[in-house]
Amino acid sequence: MTNLYRSCRLCPHRCGVNRNVTAGLCGATDEMVLATAALHFGEEPPLTPTGGSGAFFFANCQLNCPFCQNYQISHFGMGKKIDVNQLVDLMLTMQQLEADNINLVSATPYLPSIITAIKEARGQGLILPIVWNSGGYEEVSSLKLLADEVKIYLPDLKTLNTLTAKTLYKDDYVAKALESLHYLAANFPLIYENGLLKQGVILRHLALPAKLEETEEVIAYFAKYFKDKILLSLLTQYTPVVIPGEGRLIPNRCLNKNEEQKLIKLLQKYDINEGFFQDLVLGDWLPNFKENKSFKGNLAKTIWHWSQNTV
Numbered sequence: 075m076t077n078l079y080r081s082c083r084l085c086p087h088r089c090g091v092n093r094n095v096t097a098g099l100c101g102a103t104d105e106m107v108l109a110t111a112a113l114h115f116g117e118e119p120p121l122t123p124t125g126g127s128g129a130f131f132f133a134n135c136q137l138n139c140p141f142c143q144n145y146q147i148s149h150f151g152m153g154k155k156i157d158v159n160q161l162v163d164l165m166l167t168m169q170q171l172e173a174d175n176i177n178l179v180s181a182t183p184y185l186p187s188i189i190t191a192i193k194e195a196r197g198q199g200l201i202l203p204i205v206w207n208s209g210g211y212e213e214v215s216s217l218k219l220l221a222d223e224v225k226i227y228l229p230d231l232k233t234l235n236t237l238t239a240k241t242l243y244k245d246d247y248v249a250k251a252l253e254s255l256h257y258l259a260a261n262f263p264l265i266y267e268n269g270l271l272k273q274g275v276i277l278r279h280l281a282l283p284a285k286l287e288e289t290e291e292v293i294a295y296f297a298k299y300f301k302d303k304i305l306l307s308l309l310t311q312y313t314p315v316v317i318p319g320e321g322r323l324i325p326n327r328c329l330n331k332n333e334e335q336k337l338i339k340l341l342q343k344y345d346i347n348e349g350f351f352q353d354l355v356l357g358d359w360l361p362n363f364k365e366n367k368s369f370k371g372n373l374a375k376t377i378w379h380w381s382q383n384t385v
Contacts, residue, residue, distance in 0.1 A: 075186035102183035107133035120271035128168030154380035275304035
């Protein structure tokens, strides 16, 4: 597996960099960098019915969205290098703590090492389902490498507008996101066990202020191609951030109540009755990965943090 780092084609950048020697366009070398591991209670209900999702937040990202709420780790690589054995130990610790699943957040840059870790953890008794939690900018060839070990997928579909994609994300974001989404929907039908999602796809879309026409495009596409096959999770948590080096490309405000009502009407218009809608709760919910308790309130319980000396 690790030979895949030598001329990297893991994500749609296909940059061909030898990541054993230097970082790829995602900012990552072949050494995994983890910011925090936590029992997370804010994921969709089928992912957190009892013990919380065992969430692993990896540093670096192939998208680097200019409004990322996790920008400390996605843009600037905040975290600590860990090896496969350390990741295995953390996965098994999550299981001992009765996590509902292992939730790998923005893990694509480290896919070969993570597959190795999952297989090793399975050999040591890991039985939890694995969640692949990503921005949706994936290569189908990489997703196929995960298929034996990962049965739950939590991708974003940020936009279907090619101009917005070119401005905020990547030129080919729409094409690559749809290609990977159709692959996932066709190969991982929804399977539940005692209220816990064991297999399937939950498609996330974050509504952006003053861009609800793009959200309607996403909802309409979902209704046409994916309704009854996967679940839609419509998010309202956009919070303006100031990322050093980035211009502000989205209005400097959260969604408002009027926009929330428009989103509800869009779900009704397209007859989407199953899935998840995030109620609008105004306030500063941004995580701070500099702190051991990275998430505000009772949203998460830290199990490991990059500032600690040991796993």
